[in-house]
Amino acid sequence: MTMNMKLNTLTAHELIDLLSKGDISPIDICNDIINRIEKQEKSLNALAHFDKEKALERCKNLKEGVNKGKLWGIPIFIKDNISVKDELTTCSSKILKGFKPPYNATAIEKLMDIGAVLMGKTNMDEFAFGSSTETSCYGPTRNPWDLERIPGGSSGGSAAAVSADEAIFALGSDTGGSIRQPASLCGVVGLKPTYGRVSRYGLIAFASSLDQIGPITKDVEDAAILLKAISGHDEMDSTSADIPVSDYSSNIKKGIKGLKIGIPKEYFIEGVDKEVKDSIKLAIGELEKLGAVCEDTCLPHTEYAVSVYYLVATAEASSNLARFDGVQYGLRAENITSMMDMYKKTRKEGFGDEAKRRIILGTFALSSGYYDAYYSKALKVRTLIKMDFDKAFEKFDAIVTPTSPTASFKIGEKISDPLTMYLSDIFTISANLAGIPGMSIPCGFTKANLPIGLQILGKPFDEDTILRIAYNYEQSTEWHKKKPKL
Amino acid sequence: MDYEIVIGLEVHLQLNTKSKVFCGCSTNFGSAPNTQVCPVCLGFPGSLPVLNRRALELGAKVSIALNCQIAEKIRFDRKNYFYPDLPKDYQISQFDQPLAQHGILTIITGEAEKNIRIRRVHLEEDTGKLFHQKDSSLIDFNRCGIPLLEIVSEPDMNSPEEAYLYLTALKSILEYIDVSDCNMEEGSLRCDANISLRKKADKELGTKTEIKNMNSFKGVKAALEYETKRQMDLLEDGKRIAQETRLYNTEKGVTEPMRSKEEAHDYRYFPEPDLAPFNFEKSFLKAIERDIPELPEPKKNRFIKDYLLSGYDAGIIVSDKNTADYFEKCASLYSNPKTIANWLIGDISAYMKDNNVSIKDLNLKESYLSGMLKMIDNGVITGKIAKTLLIEAIQTGKDPEKLVKENGLEQISDVKLLEAATSQVIAENPKSTEDFKNGKDNAIMFLMGKVMQKTKGRANPNKVNEMLREKLKGAR
Numbered sequence: 001m002t003m004n005m006k007l008n009t010l011t012a013h014e015l016i017d018l019l020s021k022g023d024i025s026p027i028d029i030c031n032d033i034i035n036r037i038e039k040q041e042k043s044l045n046a047l048a049h050f051d052k053e054k055a056l057e058r059c060k061n062l063k064e065g066v067n068k069g070k071l072w073g074i075p076i077f078i079k080d081n082i083s084v085k086d087e088l089t090t091c092s093s094k095i096l097k098g099f100k101p102p103y104n105a106t107a108i109e110k111l112m113d114i115g116a117v118l119m120g121k122t123n124m125d126e127f128a129f130g131s132s133t134e135t136s137c138y139g140p141t142r143n144p145w146d147l148e149r150i151p152g153g154s155s156g157g158s159a160a161a162v163s164a165d166e167a168i169f170a171l172g173s174d175t176g177g178s179i180r181q182p183a184s185l186c187g188v189v190g191l192k193p194t195y196g197r198v199s200r201y202g203l204i205a206f207a208s209s210l211d212q213i214g215p216i217t218k219d220v221e222d223a224a225i226l227l228k229a230i231s232g233h234d235e236m237d238s239t240s241a242d243i244p245v246s247d248y249s250s251n252i253k254k255g256i257k258g259l260k261i262g263i264p265k266e267y268f269i270e271g272v273d274k275e276v277k278d279s280i281k282l283a284i285g286e287l288e289k290l291g292a293v294c295e296d297t298c299l300p301h302t303e304y305a306v307s308v309y310y311l312v313a314t315a316e317a318s319s320n321l322a323r324f325d326g327v328q329y330g331l332r333a334e335n336i337t338s339m340m341d342m343y344k345k346t347r348k349e350g351f352g353d354e355a356k357r358r359i360i361l362g363t364f365a366l367s368s369g370y371y372d373a374y375y376s377k378a379l380k381v382r383t384l385i386k387m388d389f390d391k392a393f394e395k396f397d398a399i400v401t402p403t404s405p406t407a408s409f410k411i412g413e414k415i416s417d418p419l420t421m422y423l424s425d426i427f428t429i430s431a432n433l434a435g436i437p438g439m440s441i442p443c444g445f446t447k448a449n450l451p452i453g454l455q456i457l458g459k460p461f462d463e464d465t466i467l468r469i470a471y472n473y474e475q476s477t478e479w480h481k482k483k484p485k486l
Numbered sequence: 487m488d489y490e491i492v493i494g495l496e497v498h499l500q501l502n503t504k505s506k507v508f509c510g511c512s513t514n515f516g517s518a519p520n521t522q523v524c525p526v527c528l529g530f531p532g533s534l535p536v537l538n539r540r541a542l543e544l545g546a547k548v549s550i551a552l553n554c555q556i557a558e559k560i561r562f563d564r565k566n567y568f569y570p571d572l573p574k575d576y577q578i579s580q581f582d583q584p585l586a587q588h589g590i591l592t593i594i595t596g597e598a599e600k601n602i603r604i605r606r607v608h609l610e611e612d613t614g615k616l617f618h619q620k621d622s623s624l625i626d627f628n629r630c631g632i633p634l635l636e637i638v639s640e641p642d643m644n645s646p647e648e649a650y651l652y653l654t655a656l657k658s659i660l661e662y663i664d665v666s667d668c669n670m671e672e673g674s675l676r677c678d679a680n681i682s683l684r685k686k687a688d689k690e691l692g693t694k695t696e697i698k699n700m701n702s703f704k705g706v707k708a709a710l711e712y713e714t715k716r717q718m719d720l721l722e723d724g725k726r727i728a729q730e731t732r733l734y735n736t737e738k739g740v741t742e743p744m745r746s747k748e749e750a751h752d753y754r755y756f757p758e759p760d761l762a763p764f765n766f767e768k769s770f771l772k773a774i775e776r777d778i779p780e781l782p783e784p785k786k787n788r789f790i791k792d793y794l795l796s797g798y799d800a801g802i803i804v805s806d807k808n809t810a811d812y813f814e815k816c817a818s819l820y821s822n823p824k825t826i827a828n829w830l831i832g833d834i835s836a837y838m839k840d841n842n843v844s845i846k847d848l849n850l851k852e853s854y855l856s857g858m859l860k861m862i863d864n865g866v867i868t869g870k871i872a873k874t875l876l877i878e879a880i881q882t883g884k885d886p887e888k889l890v891k892e893n894g895l896e897q898i899s900d901v902k903l904l905e906a907a908t909s910q911v912i913a914e915n916p917k918s919t920e921d922f923k924n925g926k927d928n929a930i931m932f933l934m935g936k937v938m939q940k941t942k943g944r945a946n947p948n949k950v951n952e953m954l955r956e957k958l959k960g961a962r
Contacts, residue, residue, distance in 0.1 A: 037673050081530070082532075083532045089531075089532075093530075099531075101525075101531070101532065102525060102530070103525050103530075103533075105532060108668065147618055198888065200532075200534060201532065201533070201534050202532040204531040204532045205531075205532070205760075207759075208759035208760050209759035235536065236534060236536060236888070237534050237536075238534070238535075238536050238537065238760070238761055238762055239534075239759075239761075239762050315756060316756075316759055318566075318754075319566050319576050319756070321573050322566060322568065322574065322575030322576055323529050323531065323573060323574045324531075325568060325570075325575055326530065327570050327573070327625075328529075328530075328573060329531075339570065339623075343568055353901070363754065366754035366755075366756050367564070367752055367754060368752050368754075371754075371756075375756060456904075460801070
């Protein structure tokens with residue numbers, strides 16, 4: 001590696017090597033990132049909050065010494081819905097204007113403990129409501145592969161920043177595909193851990209029973225490193241699991257010969273772009289070459305996933321977002337005449353259209369007289385979806401599907417048609433409903449040079465296997481090495 | 487017309503845990519506003535609740551003491567409504583799967599026992615407190631997240647008096663199992679009442695009103711008495727009862743409508759996704775069961791049987807656990823339990839009332855009381871002396887036996903010493919002497935009183951009686 005190579009284009013594991021050899025310093029990395037951001041950010045709009053002086057200061061303040069952590073000196077960007085103490089954390093929403101949490105999310109604490117350098121916050125769909133990062137109050141983020149197109153969402157800022165080398169890696173959150181879908185559309189690696197693998201403490205809730213924080217990285221090895229860094233039981237989150245965390249980085253390097261991989265027919269339906277289908281088929285062929293045994297399977301309740309999701313997720317969201325009421329923090333509307341007036345004006349001014357749509361939808365689903373027909377029934381079907389996976393995993397070690405039915409679409413193309421937009425997550429939602437881990441890795445490009453992602457789903461708490469399949473595939477392909485021309 | 491009164495009570499009880507139900511903040515009462523708060527109880531974005539096991543333990547303890555069936559699975563729900571004292575704009579509570587159901591609480595009405603059914607017991611978090619000022623409102627979030635147990639009765643009470651007895655019996659049990667301060671003034675116990683009237687023959691319940699804002703058990707009774715009369719007057723006039731929430735105005739002694747129109751709330755309950763449901767472990771419940779002491783009802787029956795107390799006396803003594811414990815310790819040291827009961831219910835309880843102290847703070851060891859009673863039995867002191875001796879012992883904290891010796895309070899039974907006093911009294915009270923001679927037996931009591939006066943209460947009353955009669959016998 002030559003010293004004139006831009007450090008911001010490297011992966012975390014490459015930088016860890018260089019840092020340990022003493023070839024570079026954290027400031028060098030930070031400077032390259034800042035340069036990239038200054039050159040590129042205007043056209044991308046991937047970042048919600050970034051203060052280069054602060055980033056440099058954090059770099060300078062890193063403790064030296066023998067107890068340097070695993071990520072010592074490695075810069076990281078954080079999605080704007082993950083709490084960082086005394087730093088703007090706004091969920092890209094006007095209603096949290098100026099909000100600085102008084103505490104760190106557990107994932108942030110863990111990263112800081114091992115020396116990672118917090119750089120700033122990435123843009124997102126408002127409160128993670130969206131699949132295109134167009135609902136942000138800071139304006140849409142653009143896809144580095146085509147600036148006319150969306151980067152996916154809701155962690156579009158994190159995916160675009162990593163793809164465009166503004167970031168080494170980043171944290172996202174995934175409620176129905178918000179890590180995997182933008183990773184797929186931006187040509188990077190994204191992993192949604194098993195529900196309960198990573199503490200949700202400090203993640204501003206969208207849908208509490210579905211949300212997970214996870215890594216968005218340039219390659220699988222970084223995903224393994226970052227996942228290990230943030231995983232584990234947390235006393236502050238009673239839904240986090242007390243199950244040991246594996247050494248993902250070393251386990252991924254084993255082969256995949258003999259692993260059984262299921263290909264569910266419900267994921268190759270009409271509406272899936274032909275180029276996407278073809279790429280996935282080639283990827284399956286590649287996995288077979290590596291020794292995996294791929295067989296067709298079925299997940300019969302897949303067709304209900306989107307409906308179930310938009311009832312469960314919005315119901316929880318309607319309650320989770322009630323607290324943004326103008327009383328304690330964030331926006332409070334001016335010229336209010338009464339308590340009720342404060343609630344109404346604040347929420348009217350503070351929430352964007354999509355947030356309002358989901359709050360109304362969720363409130364309706366929970367209302368007396370409708371609860372049984374909607375929310376309660378959705379929970380029952382959710383159980384059936386989970387049972388589909390349980391059954392498939394009796395036979396298979398993992399399941400492989402397209403991450404998204406299409407590659408990236410144009411900005412503005414679907415924003416006024418929520419139903420079409422909701423279908424962008426058709427292949428990612430089931431994993432959240434079932435609580436299982438899933439990841440997306442680059443597996444090809446369309447003729448228009450837009451990235452295509454391969455989704456790998458695994459058994460609960462078996463991130464090891466999906467990372468291993470992803471790593472083996474990545475080692476035998478070159479997709480992840482392609483960079484957008486900016 | 488004859489009406490039946492139908493009353494159901496909803497009690498909210500603050501459990502006396504050290505920390506709040508979903509975070510580590512202190513539950514101390516009376517601290518400066520907003521000093522016992524954290525991101526969790528303030529409902530900050532991203533914060534998550536974690537259940538305090540102690541609160542669950544205490545809730546289960548109450549449920550067992552009220553003979554409830556405890557749920558196998560513990561689950562919480564969100565109750566959604568907007569109000570500034572509720573930082574998340576939802577309350578973590580329990581909806582269709584409460585902690586416990588189907589309990590029984592026995593009350594004593596006159597000589598009869600009556601079982602009041604408990605519908606449900608559930609655990610939830612308390613809200614903050616609003617302070618309304620002229621053109622603004624302030625919020626104290628200290629109370630936010632203090633564990634609350636809601637105990638809902640069936641509408642099984644048929645008079646304000648029964649409601650009062652229910653509350654006293656409930657409080658007594660809660661104090662026995664030491665789960666709450668049960669202090670209505672400090673708000674650690676709150677009570678709302680539902681009341682309706684129906685004609686005796688009617689099967690359907692009448693329209694009910696909900697009464698809030700009572701701050702003592704007597705207040706509950708008074709409010710229900712007022713409301714009974716108000717409803718009865720309306721019904722007598724052929725008018726209808728409006729289903730509404732009414733506030734009790736303590737100063738005026740009346741109930742007043744809280745809102746002109748009852749707003750229909752849809753709380754949109756749904757399972758709390760931040761707290762995973764879990765099953766009660768059998769061993770956990772067994773440990774709680776073992777931790778429950780003998781409760782007032784069985785204790786009372788035992789006292790009647792073992793100590794031959796009257797139902798009335800036993801009832802009073804067991805209504806406070808410390809008094810019952812005190813009684814039993816004395817009974818182990820002294821052989822006449824009835825006498826102990828008399829003193830406890832009489833002089834000692836009067837002293838406690840006058841000086842506003844509880845038996846726990848009373849400066850009188852069990853051995854001191856039983857020692858004093860033995861002195862009476864053995865003729866060392868008179869019952870009359872004992873009354874003042876008791877007060878002195880409490881006030882000084884000294885052993886009554888020691889006080890008797892120090893102050894020379896022993897009873898005078900010596901005939902020689904009493905001879906002079908009795909003769910003197912006879913000589914000084916010719917009228918009473920004459921009355922006695924003329925057959926007025928009561929006059930002897932007057933003469934005895936005089937002898938007592940002369941001996942400062944120390945004379946053995948039996949001896950004096952005997953001697954006076956002997957001396958006046960010849961004359962009669």
